Amino acid sequence: MRGPNTTHRKYSTDNLCLTGMASDNGLASLGPQGAAAAAHALSLPGEAYGNDSRVEVMWAMKAYNHAEVYFNLISSVDPKFLKLTKMDDKIYESFREVFKDLDIRLLREDDLKSDKAKEVWRPFCNQFEGLVEDFNYGTLLRLDCEKDYSEKNTIFATRIQFFAVEIARNREGYNNPVFLSRKSKS
Structure with missing residues (x-):
């Protein structure tokens, strides 16, 4: 990509x-x-x-x-400076309140798709209905944040799941290796 x-x-x-x-x-x-x-x-x-x-x-x-x-x-841009939505702060706070121990560096499919995970994700996602445009649209999410999108490293998720995970990855420094590897090649 x-x-x-x-x-x-x-x-x-x-x-x-x-x-x-x-x-x-x-x-x-x-x-x-x-x-x-x-x-x-x-x-x-x-x-x-x-x-x-x-x-x-x-x-x-x-x-x-x-x-x-x-x-x-x-x-191309240092991820810690990115703002993905108008509600980044609220999304991040709510995400970390609900998913305190979720390893966002290396997600597993079960973290999003298991019945147990869906029970937790559903109310989290639904709180953003009407607040985040297209909150439940499908999008692609990388499982290992240090790697590019690929067949093995990609999962289908809702847009609000994408925002929650990627905002956290950006704020917590997990997307830095992507930025630094591209920067070092320039």
Whole structure:
């Protein structure tokens, strides 16, 4: 996910598979009208589509593009200075109050997906409904914060889970190795 020459990577997350979704084959290939139509389609409620695989691909493309932008951001800017939302302080405080002992450096799928974890995550996430835009949209989250997105290092999560974990990683210094490794290569 490092720049425009990454169009042939493959990322699987749950039932989503992204292959060649960067700018060559993604939204840019749709043209202005197609991209506008895709954006409109993504704004409609899920019930309007049923099991339309085209919508799943559009969501996958959107999640991939978000992940790519974010990784480039933490590679280019010292993560401790990043503000991801207007509510970073509230998200972080609430996250660390609820998930005091969660190892955010190296997440496990069970930390987010087990039945026990879901029981804790659900009320945490729902407190941000109406406060954080698209709080429950799907996005990609790295399991090992010192590594890039890859099939083995990526999990599908809600946007508020992404914000909570990444805000904590930025504030607690866990994303520094990504920034420092890119900086040392410059």
